[in-house]
Amino acid sequence: MTTVERLTVPVPGRPATLAATVTVPDRAPSAVAVLWPALGVRAAHYEAFCAELARAGFGVVCADLRGQGASGPRADRSARHGYHELATLDWPAVLGAARTRFGALPVYSVGHSLGGQVSLLHAAADPEAVAGVALVATGSVDHRGFPGLHGPRVLAATHLTAAVATAVGHWPGDRLGFAGRQSAVLMRDWARICRTGRFEPAGADRDYETLLAELTLPVLALSVAGDDLAPLPAVDRLCAKIPSARLDRDHHAGDAGRRPDHFRWVRDSGAIADRIRAWADTHR
Secondary structure, three states, X not given: OOEEEEEEEEOOOOOOEEEEEEEEOOOXXXXXXXXXXXXXXXXXXXXXXXXXXXXXXXXXXXXXXXXXXXXXXXXXXXXXXOHHHHHHHXXXXXXXXXXXXXXXXXXXXXXXXXXXXXXHHHHHHOOOOOOXXXXXXXXXXXXXXXXXXXXXXXXXXXXXXXXXXXXXOEEEHHHHOOOEEEEHHHHHHHHHHHHHOOOOOOOOOOXXXXXXXXXXXXXXXXXXXXXXXXXXHHHHHHHOOOOOOEEEEEEEOOXXXXXXXXXXXXXXXXXXXXXHHHHHHHOO
C-alpha cells in the first residue's frame, strides 16, 4: 500500500513556498517521477495518477505550481514570474527536494500541458538535472497547431487573457472560471507562444529555442484522444522543437468508448503510468 507525505519547498531568493505531495510505493522505488500540473490545475487533481505511478515503481513528487493550490504566494500585481522563473527557480527547487527525499535514484520530469512545456525548458537549460522528460497531453500553444477555426479562436482567447491580466495586474481566472488566478507575466508568456510559436519568455537570459534544438535527453510525448487543448498537430509541433532528443512519440486512445481528453485522462491513468515506466526502463 502506498503512503502519502506532505512536503514544503521554499524557492531560493523568492517569497514563494511550494507545497508538494510525496507518494511512496509499497516497495523500494527504482526511479522518481516529479509530476508537474497544467495551468490552473491543483496537484490534488493528480492523486489517482500519482498512485498509478507509485504502483509502477516510482517514488512520486507532485507540487502545486506557484500561486496554485497550497503553493504561495497568491498572484497579484506584485507577481513577476513567468515561464523563465518557473524553469530556473521552481523546477530546480522541487527536483532538489525530490532528490533529498529519495536519494540517488534517476529522476524524471513528468509534465501535463504547461507543466510539460516548462519541463522541456528546464531540461534544455540544465540537461544534467533529469534523466528524461515525459509529456502527457502537452503541445505547443502555437495557434498554427490547432485545426480549422480553432487556431484563430485560441489566438484570440490567449491574447484577450493576456490583455485582461495586464489591465487587472493578474489573471483573475479564479473568478472567470479558467486557468485559476495567475501572474500577468505568465499569461503574456503563454500568449506570446500562441502568437509566435516560439518560447521567448519575459526576462529570459538564454535562448530557449536553441537550447531545445540541442536537447539530447530521452523524451516521451503522449497525446491523448479527445484532447482539444493539445491536439495531435499541437503535440507534433512541440516535438519538432527537439529534433536531437531521443524522442518516443505515442498516443493514448483510452478504453473503448471512453475519450480521456485533456483533463479526464487522469481518472484512468494506469496505462499511461505503465507506458512511462516502460519508457524509463528502456532509457535507463
